[in-house]
Amino acid sequence: MRPTLRQIEYFVAVAEYGAFGAAADALAVSQPSLSKQLSTMEQELGIRLFERTSRRVSLTPTGRAVLARGRSILRDVRDFKAIARGTTSLFAAKLSIGVLPSIGAYFMPIANRRLHNLYPDLRLVIQEGATRPLLQLLKDGTIDAVIGTPTNEPEFDSAPLFEEALWVCAASDDPISLGSGPVTLSDLANSPLLSLSAEFRLNDIVEQLARKAGTYLSRDYEGGSLDAVRQMAVMGAGVAILPSLYALAEAVRDPEFKVRRLDHPDAVHPVALHWRRTSPAAEDFISLAKDLIIVKQEIRALRVQRFGSHP
Numbered sequence: 001m002r003p004t005l006r007q008i009e010y011f012v013a014v015a016e017y018g019a020f021g022a023a024a025d026a027l028a029v030s031q032p033s034l035s036k037q038l039s040t041m042e043q044e045l046g047i048r049l050f051e052r053t054s055r056r057v058s059l060t061p062t063g064r065a066v067l068a069r070g071r072s073i074l075r076d077v078r079d080f081k082a083i084a085r086g087t088t089s090l091f092a093a094k095l096s097i098g099v100l101p102s103i104g105a106y107f108m109p110i111a112n113r114r115l116h117n118l119y120p121d122l123r124l125v126i127q128e129g130a131t132r133p134l135l136q137l138l139k140d141g142t143i144d145a146v147i148g149t150p151t152n153e154p155e156f157d158s159a160p161l162f163e164e165a166l167w168v169c170a171a172s173d174d175p176i177s178l179g180s181g182p183v184t185l186s187d188l189a190n191s192p193l194l195s196l197s198a199e200f201r202l203n204d205i206v207e208q209l210a211r212k213a214g215t216y217l218s219r220d221y222e223g224g225s226l227d228a229v230r231q232m233a234v235m236g237a238g239v240a241i242l243p244s245l246y247a248l249a250e251a252v253r254d255p256e257f258k259v260r261r262l263d264h265p266d267a268v269h270p271v272a273l274h275w276r277r278t279s280p281a282a283e284d285f286i287s288l289a290k291d292l293i294i295v296k297q298e299i300r301a302l303r304v305q306r307f308g309s310h311p
Contacts, residue, residue: 002044005077010034011041011049012070015059016142068140075141091119091284096143098127098134100200102226103147103271106245111295118291130199138276145285146274147292149201156274157282159289162296164269166205167247167259171236182263185213192218192238194229202269206241209267230257243269248303 003011013023014034024031042049049063059067099108104126112124127134131148138146139155150158168183170176170191176183188210195206195217207217221237223229226246233240247259261267273292275285 003041005073007037007041008070008073010037011063012067012074014038014050014057015063015067015070019057071141091115091122094123094125095145096125096127098129098137098143098146098148100131100148100271101128102243102246104128106249107147107295107299110299111292114295115288115291130196131201132199135274138274141276144275144279145288147271148274150270150272151274155277157277157279157285158272158274159286161271161273161289161292164243164245164271166209166262166267166269167242167244168239168262169230169233169242169247169257169259170239171234172258174236174239176239176260177258179260182261185209185262185264188213188239188262189215192216192221194218194221194223194232194238194240196226196229197222197224202241202243205266205269209241209262209264212264212266241267244303245299 010023010027010029013027014020017023017026020035021031024034027034038049047062048060049066051058051060097108108124108126115122115124127137127143129137131146131151134143134146134148135151135153135156137143147161150160168176168188174191176187176191179187193206193210193213193215195203197203203217203222210217218238221232223232226242229240230242230250232238241262242259251257251259273285273289275282279285
């Protein structure tokens with residue numbers, strides 16, 4: 001009966017790698033064998049999954065329609081095998097995690113060291129992005145977990161990790177940069193606020209703070225990265241609102257980079273660990289969340305010595 005699990009695996013691999021050769025290498029099979037299996041599947045189903053040219057391979061509309069289901073089937077088979085073998089531990093193999101950019105650059109290197117010491121067989125694969133598209137990848141089975149902002153979507157279970165305080169930076173001649181100590185919302189009333197683009201939850205948080213401050217979130221200078229947001233502020237486009245992992249790490253790296261904490265109960269960026277509710281490794285995800293909380297506590301302890309009690 002077609003298609004077989006092997007054919008589905010080959011189909012998903014080619015779709016993800018975008019090339020037959022790369023997919024064959026990843027699966028440790030010959031390219032002719034992989035191509036033959038996929039051609040057979042297409043013939044027996046009476047459909048075309050790929051558009052093939054001499055330079056590239058792309059999915060047809062039908063291929064795009066069935067890709068998520070193919071990933072889901074493979075994920076369910078992996079879970080079935082893991083439960084049957086009693087080897088559902090996350091910590092004995094590769095774990096793919098989607099993370100926010102600030103988490104990837106300023107948190108995961110420290111977390112990776114801790115996790116490697118605790119679980120020598122664990123291999124982390126990190127993919128950066130905004131929470132919403134990362135959750136879609138999690139739903140599709142492309143990745144195993146997401147470290148991002150909270151969600152109420154019913155497909156996922158979550159564990160809160162920490163809340164980042166928000167910090168501000170501005171041009172060197174701006175009153176924000178000339179002062180010291182925490183900044184209040186009233187200090188921001190005369191400046192547009194700068195944040196990441198709308199696909200990031202941080203954008204929503206900053207927009208709410210702007211309304212409370214009596215100012216607005218600039219739509220002309222939305223950044224694709226925190227570095228871009230920072231540079232726009234330094235050039236005088238407004239006041240950047242930055243999460244603490246990024247702001248304080250960069251302030252340590254560059255003593256000329258001045259940041260001040262935004263003192264308001266809503267000036268926080270919550271971060272949580274998400275995984276599929278159907279995962280057989282739920283207990284391990286809860287353990288992973290506890291390990292990640294410890295990492296943030298260690299980072300916070302180091303930052304308190306330099307920046308005060310709200311890092």
